Amino acid sequence: MPIETTASVVAEVPDDAEFLAVPYASDLIPAHAVDLHLPVGDLLAHYEAKGEAGEIVEVPVARAGGVGRVLLYGVGDGSPRALRKAGAALTRRAKGRDTLTVVPPEGDIAAFAEAALLAAYSFKIGNAGQQSVRALAFAGSDEAQVRRAQTVAQAVALARDLSNTPASVKNPAWLAERAAESGVPVRIWDEEQLQADGFGGILAVGRGSASPPRLIQLSYTPAEPTGRHVVLVGKGITFDSGGLSLKPTDNMKTQKTDMAGGAVVIAVLGVLAALGAPVRVTGLVAAAENMPSGTAQRPSDVIKHYGGRTVEVLNTDAEGRLVLADALAYADAVLDPDVVVDIATLTGAISVALGRSVGAVYASDDVLAKQLLDAGEAGDDRLWRMPLIEDYTPALESSIADLANVEIGSKFGAGSITAALFLREFAGRRPWAHLDIAGVGRSTVDEGTLSKGATGFGVRVLLEWLTRS
Secondary structure: OOOOOEEEEEOOOOOOOOEEEEEEOOOOOEOOOOOOOOOHHHHHHHOOOOOOOOOEEEEEEEEOOEEEEEEEEEOOOOOHHHHHHHHHHHHHHOOOOOEEEEOOOOOOHHHHHHHHHHOOOOOOOOOOOOOOOOEEEEEOOOHHHHHHHHHHHHHHHHHHHHHHOOOOOOOHHHHHHHHHOOOOOEEEEOHHHHHHHOOHHHHHHHOOOOOOOEEEEEEEOOOOOOOOEEEEEEEEEEEEOOOOOOOOHHHHOOHHHOOHHHHHHHHHHHHHHHHOOOOEEEEEEEEEEEOOOOOOOOOOOEEEOOOOOEEEOOOOOOOHHHHHHHHHHHHHHHHOOOEEEEEEOOOOHHHHHHOOOOEEEEEOOHHHHHHHHHHHHHHOOOEEEOOOOHHHHHHHOOOOOOEEOOOOOOOOOOHHHHHHHHHHOOOOOOOEEEEEOOOOOEEOOOEOOEOOEEOOOOHHHHHHHHHHO
């Protein structure tokens, strides 16, 4: 569901603010000259406050008709990362309240407000759990920064919602319908059109399901384009059982979020106009449900991708690269972009390499890699560049097809790297990057800006990059 907490800007702190948040720095001095009629220094000393980001001292104060609260919140060194931590902590402390009036800190108000809103996100089917604070009122803030924060946070929330929706509701056709609600032009290939146009990878992965696959194309053109054309490609596996290479039960429990990359693409395309992105962007979401049945593809099958390249399928649970390969080949042959970026919950191996806090970026172009790394740092979707090791390309060799979708045996290992090398084969010679978000696309904790379930990782880095371009 969209974030229900609203954000607004008020000119000054109301005299009767029932719930008021005021920042203080590491020197334990309030960061704004707000007369609280409180011995702030003595209170912070009493509570042994240190001024760390996210630290909160709650003080009861007399208000007409009752008792209010002042939240003295630490902002650490005032960096964007510290402000994000502080903003998220405030929203979590204010759960169940009607309005939290916030005296904003010095620095990046957009980062602070965005984190405060993201911490209010929840996905519920029913009415369980405590409600988030209903409204955040930022006193004296830059309205444009707060508005941008709300736009970005709602885009992240949409990506989370799409990913968190159970597979009993969500299938490729449902995902296509949600894309059609994004506010940009959308083209959808059904199974018959996919067959006619030769999208063999998407069709093969979707063969085992009663819900046929889809290819979804979204298009954004700015009023005054710069001339650059970017294609974003997202993996849209609405449920991944592994197919005939069946996953263990525990591994299947999170697989409704295996279309997180596709959700990011839909969410990003939907807000580019609101953020004034200057580049033309096309989004492709390769959507299928990977299920075992009498019609499912088998290990040892050979499929023909868009453009004619053949692949021997040695593991049906390595399906994400098969649907992405079709979309990448189509982008290269038909859309003629200046740059291509794909995003996918692609490999468990990347979780081993980078854990659950940092996403992976593979890139064929150094300039593109740096742009994405910088955008990830600025947008708080942190990335680490991983190598495309040429010595590992023999892992993709097949004796009967152009490529194999996984390595036979374990001579090379490095499953995330070999998956990226596979995708590179279909991306053409233009600048290309691959974001493997399998580790960061899901959260196991309610903490900071994250809630259990889908994280929406990738929305902020791509929006930061595209609006900088």
